[in-house]
Amino acid sequence: MLIHLTPSFFLDYSDVSVNLIDVQIPELGLHLKNEKDITVRFPAPNKRLHYVCRKKGRKAVYGILLNTDKHVTDITVITRWAVQGDVSTHRVHMHIMGADDAATDVIHLWSGVFNTPFGDKAPGLTKNWVPASCQPRLSVCAGDRPSEREQAIWRLADPAGIIRQQTEYYTAATVESERLTTPWRDYDRLPAPEDAFDCTVREYPDTLRVLYAYPGVTVCPITEHEELIESDLTEEGKRDAFTAIIQPVLQEVRAVCPVFFTNTTNLMNSIRRFSTHFRALSDAEKRFVEYQINQPLFRVSVS
Structure with missing residues (x-):
């Protein structure tokens, strides 16, 4: 299964230092370290958005690709950042919905695309999500980027108001693998398939799994x-x-x-x-x- 993830940080201050430490996904046995396996680049027009990508070449791309040995529905994406010299941990309990052979956490990539074979893949509960406010992303303070998914986000801040722990539940969607691997307009800054990290799915006792399709997770x-x-x-x-x-x-x-x-x-x-x-x-x-x-x-x- 091909999985596209975009761990990222929204930095709205010029006098706050932010550096990536690592990304871990226990269910895949993955531990990627900054400046060894991964780095931070700025593919978006908004340069306040820091994206994790593979440390390879110079092109700024959105996120990383993972190639797993089998289908997976629940993963825990743990990204650690050094903010003003102290660790801030962003933990995303991600539930992947759908039956396609690939998945992405990028909301706008779930939409149907006119005049292509790619139909709408957005899960029903995400239909009204606005990418700018609903995409999982860490920030310095909670007020920097309020989310429309606040009911599924928990934060712990230090006395200065800097978020030191942000844990959230997030529903992602499966898509056709070709949607992530075919170069075409609006998709020219996705990671290349050959840059995917190979992973083996394994059991992890703290994996969050949904018990009931209704009434939702808060x-x-x-x-x-x-x-x-x-x-x-x-x-x-x-x-x-x-x-x-x-x-x-x-x-x-x-x-x-x-x-x-x-x-x-x-x-x-x-x-x-x-x-x-x-x-x-x-x-x-x-x-x-x-x-x-x-x-x-x-x-x-x-x-």
Whole structure:
């Protein structure tokens, strides 16, 4: 499978230093280092946009190509940048939708193109996305580039307001491989197929996977989910089970990960990784925890 990714940084300040450190994708066993495997270039007219590309030649292109040994639907793209001398980490939990033999995270490349064999590949939930504000991209401060996908983005900033962690859930689309490899108008700055990094798909325990196609994925504080579970179990006459089993597990995880992505495996992944209380439970109690944690959560909008 050919995968086109565009890790990037939007720098809106002349007095802030930004340097690429590396890009990692655990599901593909990939760890690309700045100035060894990859570098930063400026293919866009807007030179505030820093794009990661392969360190080869001098042409500025949009992103990198990966050639995997089999089809993949969920990957974690972790890009680290040095911003004012300290590390800022951008983590994108990417869910790839479609059945084509290639994929790209670039929103405008999903659109149908007139007078070509390339039809519309945009997933339904992305139809109204605006590329300028919805493309996954790190910035110095949250206010520099507000996203229309804010409900699926979590940020942690330092006292100066610089983002040090940005984690988001993002839906990408499959496309025809020819769309990424055929040189033609508007596609002349994509990476060349021969510059793709070869990758082997592997298991990664922290891969975020979507549990329900509906009602969608949003960021939710663990405290809010904990209150919902407590209310439900109290109503069912099982408050003791909440106090003895659920609450200690969530308290341990909340200290490390205060939020999670709803309707995904994200919270259970964190529980398995960080909760010693969970690991000490019986199999039946673990199944009870998983059942409570993985209940579908709906977001209610009041207008």
